[in-house]
Amino acid sequence: MTLTRIFSVLFCLFVSSSLFAQQTDSAYVRENYTKIERQIPMRDGVKLFTSIYIPKNQTKKYPFLLNRTPYTVQPYGEDKYKTGLGNFPAMMREGFIFVYQDVRGKWMSEGIFEDIRPQVVGKKGKTAIDESTDTYDTIDWLVKNIKNNNGKAGIYGISYPGFYSTTALPNAHPALKAVSPQAPVTDWYMGDDFHHRGTLFLMDAFNFMSTFGVPRPKPITPDKGPKGLQLPIQDNYRFFLEAGSLKNLKDKYFVDSIKFWNDLFKHPNLDTFWKSRLITPHLTQVKPAVMVVGGFFDAEDAYGTFDTYKAIEKQNPGAKNILVAGPWFHGGWVRSDGSYFGDIPFGKTTSIDYQQQYELPFFKYYLKGEGEFNPAEANIFVTGSNEWKKFDTWPPKETEMRNLYLQPNGKLGFEKVGRTDSWDEYVSDPNSPVPYQDGVQARRTREYMIDDQRFAARRPDVKTYQTDALTEDITIAGSVLANLVVSTTGTDADYVVKLIDVYPEDAPNPTPNPKNLIMGGYQMLVRAEIMRGKYRNSFEKPEPFVPGAITKVNYPLPDVAHTFKKGHKIMIQIQNSWFPLADRNPQKFMNIYQAEPQDFQKATHKIYHDTFNSSYITVSVLK
Template sequence: AQQPASAQAGEGDVVPFPKPRFDVNLEEDVRIPMRDGVGLFADIYRPLGAGDRLPTILIRTQYDKAPYRERGSKTHDGVACQFASQGFTVVVQDIRGRFRSEGVFHPAASDADDGYDTVAWIAAQPWSNGKVGGYGCSALGINQVMMAPQRPPALAAVLPQASGGAMRNRPFGTIFSGVPEFGWSFKWFREKGNQRSQIPPAIEYHDFLQTLPLADMNERSDSFPNDWRDWVTHELGDPWWRQFAFFDENSRPDVPGLFIESWHDNAVNEGIELFNAFKNQSMTERSRRNQYLIISPTQHCESECAQTPYIAGERDVGDVCQDYWSIYLRWFDHWLRRNGQGELNMPHVQYYLMGANRWKSADSWPLPGTSFTPYYFSSGGHANTSNGDGKLSTAMASGPADLYRYDPADPTPSPEAIRTRGDGSAADQREVDLRPDRLVYTTEPLRSGVEVTGPLRAVVYVSSSAVDTDFVVTLSDVYPDGRVYNLQKGVARARYREAYTAQPRYREDYSRPSLLTPGEIYRIEVNMAATGNWFGPGHRIRVQVASSSFPHFARNLNTGGNNATETATVVAQNTIYHDRDHPSHIILPVV
C-alpha cells in the first residue's frame, strides 16, 4: 500500500486551516421553506469579492447554528467562516424543531426530505452556481447520507464524518446488533435530542444508569420531551422503524462521497460499510468510481482537531496529524467548481495503523491481500480471569468448556475511560480482566509483528441456563509491560442469533427473534466492527468474553421479555465451548 504524506503540526497543536483568501459577510436567520410549509432557519456566509455565483457547502445541524459564527476557531464551529474565506458560500441550518427552526424535532424523521428541499432552495438562489456539497460530523453526517438517495439534482458531493448511524439497523448509532448502546444514547436523547433545545437539570449519570426500567428514565430524570421511550422500546424487527429513511439495500445514491471515520468511534464499521455501499449501489459509474474513505485513530468527530501526540482514551497512538482541511478544500473545489474534471490524486482508502503509528493507503476495503485468519479458543476449563488458563492460537480449538455466572444486578462493567461519550476509548483492561464473569484467551508473545486491519467477527458456541442472554467479545492488545488496551468489541443478543449471519448490517432481519432452550448448544456470530492495529513483537493478542459491558450496552435481564420495560432479572450460567465440534474463534483480518 502507498504511504500518504503526513501533515506537519507542532506538538500539542493541530494542522491549521489555510490562510483566508476573502473576507466573509454573514446573513443571519434566513428562513428556508420546506415542502410542508415549515420554515428552517439558516445563516449564510458569503466571501466578499469572490464572484456573484459560487458553489455552496451545506451544514445541517441539530446542535445550534449560532456557534458557527465564531471566527478563527480551530474546532468544528469555525468551519463556516473558514470555508467561506476560501471562496465558498456556506449555509448553516438548524434542522427541523431545533433552536431557531420551526416544527417538532424527531431524530431522523425528516432529514431526507428537508435536506432535499434545502439543496433545491440553494440551487435556485441568484448567488448559487447550482452546485451544493454536504459537510458535517455525526448527526450532521448522518443527514447527508439519508439525503443522498433522494438524489437532489444540485447535490454534487458529500463529505460525511462519523455517519454510520445512517444505516438501517444502526439508527443514529444508538443500537448495536439489536442491543441499545445505552451509556451514551440516553444522555444524548436527554441533553442533545430533546424538543426544547435546552440542557435539562443535571443528574449523576453513573448512579442513574443503574436504575430500571429503561423505558421511563426520561420521565424519572425530569428531562424535556424526547423520543427515548420510542427508540428503546421498539425492537429493531418492529415495523415502526420503517418510517425512517435510513440507508439500506434499496438506497440508490448518485453522488461522490468522502467518508471520514475513526477507529475509536462507536459506528466506525457501519461508516466503512456505507463507503462500500455507495460504491456498489450508486446509480452511475461516475458515482461508483468516486467514493473515498479516511480512517483516523481518534474518538468521535475528533479527526480534524486531534492534537499530537494523540491519546485515544489512555493509549498514546502517536502523531496522527493529517492535513484534512486541504483535503476537504480540494474535494469541494474538484466537485463544486470543476465538475469533477481532472484528477483528485487521492487514494481511495487511507487509514492510520495504530501500534505502528503511521498512515497507510489502499485501493479498496477490505484491504487487498487480507487473510481472514481464525484464532481459536482453548483452555483446561478455567479461562475465567487473566489468571486463568485460556489460550488463543491458530491451532484448532481444544479443551473442556468454560463456564461463568452472569448476574444483571452485577454486570461486567465497561472499562472505557469515558463511558457516556459514544466511542470505544482505549483503556487498560487489567482490572476488568480479573472478574470471574469474564473469560480471557491470550496468545503467546508474538515473535514477529502482525498487522490486523479490517472487519472483525467472532464465532462462539454457547449454551445458557437462561432463555436469553448476551455475549460480548472484545479484542485487545497486550503490551510487553502488561498493559491491556481494548481495540474493538461486539455484542450478540441470543434471541437475535439468526439475524447476525447477514452482511452488510442493513440486511440483518430482526423480525424473528428466537429464545434459547436452556442447556442446548448454539452457534452465534458476533459482529465486532473493525480495527487497524499493529501487534508488535513481544505483544500478545487477547480476546475477552463476557455477557455484558455496562453501561456501554444495556443489560440483558435474561428473562426473555422486554428488556426496556421490565425490572426483574435472572442470573444466567453461561458456557463457551471450544472443541473440534464447537470451535469457538475470532476471525482476524491479517494483512
C-alpha cells in the same frame, strides 16, 4: 521548575493560544464574510431557518458548502458571527459560501422534527417531504437567490449532520457535486449511538434524549431551550444500577414526555419502525462525488461510517465514492491534531494529514475545479504500525480469513483444539455487571474505545484468552467475526467480545508520564462489540435459549485496521455485561423494557472450545 509547574505553564499556553485562535478566526469571519439570515421555504410551505456567510470579495464566484444540523446554527442575528466557518480554519480561508441550516422542527426552523426521518417512498406531491427533499429545496433556493455563486454546492457534517449529508444523495439536486458524510448516523438499531445489535446503549440514549428529545412546540433559541438533567448520583455506574430497570428510569425521569424514548419501549425488535429509518437502501443512482469519513475509535458512529461507504459502493458500481478512516474519536479528524488518543500515541498528526490531503482538496476539486484529487479507494490509518495505507477496496482484497481459536487454560491460537471436552464455566450476575471502563465517570467517556482492559481481566466473570508473544507483525484489516459456542442456565444472555493488543512487559513508559502509566502488559482495546443473544437467529423474531443447551452465537464486530507488533500478544476477552454503556440483560427471555428489578438473575455460562464445539474469532489478516 517542577514537572507539575511545567505542565501548568504548558496548559496555560495551550488555553491562551486556543482563545487567541478563536478571537483571530472570529475577526477573520467578520472581516471577510457578510452574514445574512433567511427563512427558506420548502415545497410544503414550511420554512427552515438558514444562516448564510458570503465572502466579501466579489471578484469571483463561489460554491456553497452546506451544513444541516439539529444542534442549532447559533449565534442568531445578522450582527452575530460564528468564531469559525467550515470544519477547520483552512476551509474558512479558502473561500466558500458557508450555509448553516436548522433542520425541520429544530430551533428556529418551522415544522415538526422526527428522529432519523424515514425516506418518502412511492409518494408524490407537496406534502411528501423528507430530509432529501428539504436538502434539494434548500440548494435550489440558494442557487437561484444568492448572488455570485458558481452553481455548485457541497454538503458535509459530523454525526447527526452526517446523516443529513447522506440524505442529500437520493434524488440529489443537479448542483450538488460533493458530499461528505462524516461519522454519519446510519442505523440506530444495529450499531450507531443507541443500539448495538439489538442491545440498548443506555448511557448515550438516556443522556442524549433527556435534552435533545424534549418537545419544542414552536421555534426557539438555545437560551430558551431545554436544560440537561442534573443527576443525583455523579457515578454513572451507581446511578444506572440503582435505578433498577429501564422502566424505572422512564417512570422517574421521562414518564411520557420524550417521544423517542417511548418509541424504544414500543419497538424492542427490528420492525418496520427501524427498517423505515434506514437510509442505506435508498443510496442508489448516486451522482455526486462522495467521501465518507470516520474514526476506528468513534464511540458513537463507527458503524455508520463503514456501513454507509459499503452501501454506496455495493449499489453504485462506478460511483465516485471513497473512504477515509483514521485513529480518531468522534469528529477527532477536525477536533484534535490526531497525534494520540487516550494513552496511545500515533507518531503523526493524523488529523492534519486528513485536512490537508483529503477534505480541503476534495471540496476544492469538485466545487471549484481547482487542484488535483487522486486518493485511493480506501485511505486507512493502521494503528500499531502507525502508518497510512492505501487500498483499492475496503475491506482490502489482499487479506486472508484466519480463525483465532479459544483454547484451554486461557490460550488463543490459530490451531484448532484437539480435545473433545473443553469449556470454561463462570457465573454472570446482572446485579454486579462488568463495567465498561475502570474508575468512576459522571458521563460516558470517549476514551473507553481504546483504554487499558486490565481492570476487566481481573474479574472472574470475564474470560480471557491470549496468544504467545508474536514472532512477527500481524495486521488485521477489515472484518472481525465472533463465532461462539456457548450455553447458559438462563433463557437470554448478552455476549461482549473484545479484541485487545497486549504490550510486552518491557514496553517503555511515556516520558514525561503525568498519568503514571505502566505500559508493560498494557491491554489496549482495539475493538469490541455486544450481541443480545435472543437475536442470534433473527432480529425480527427473538428466541429464548434452552437452558443448558449448546448454542451458537455468531456476529460481526465493526471493522478494524491494526497491527499487532512482534513481541505483543493478541487477546480476546468475553463477558456478558458492559455496564452502563449497554443496558443489563436480566438473563431471562422477556421484553427488557418491561423488566422489574426482581427479574434480573444470575446465570451460569459455559464457553466451549473443543474439537466439535469450537469457539473462534475470524480475522482478516493482511498478506
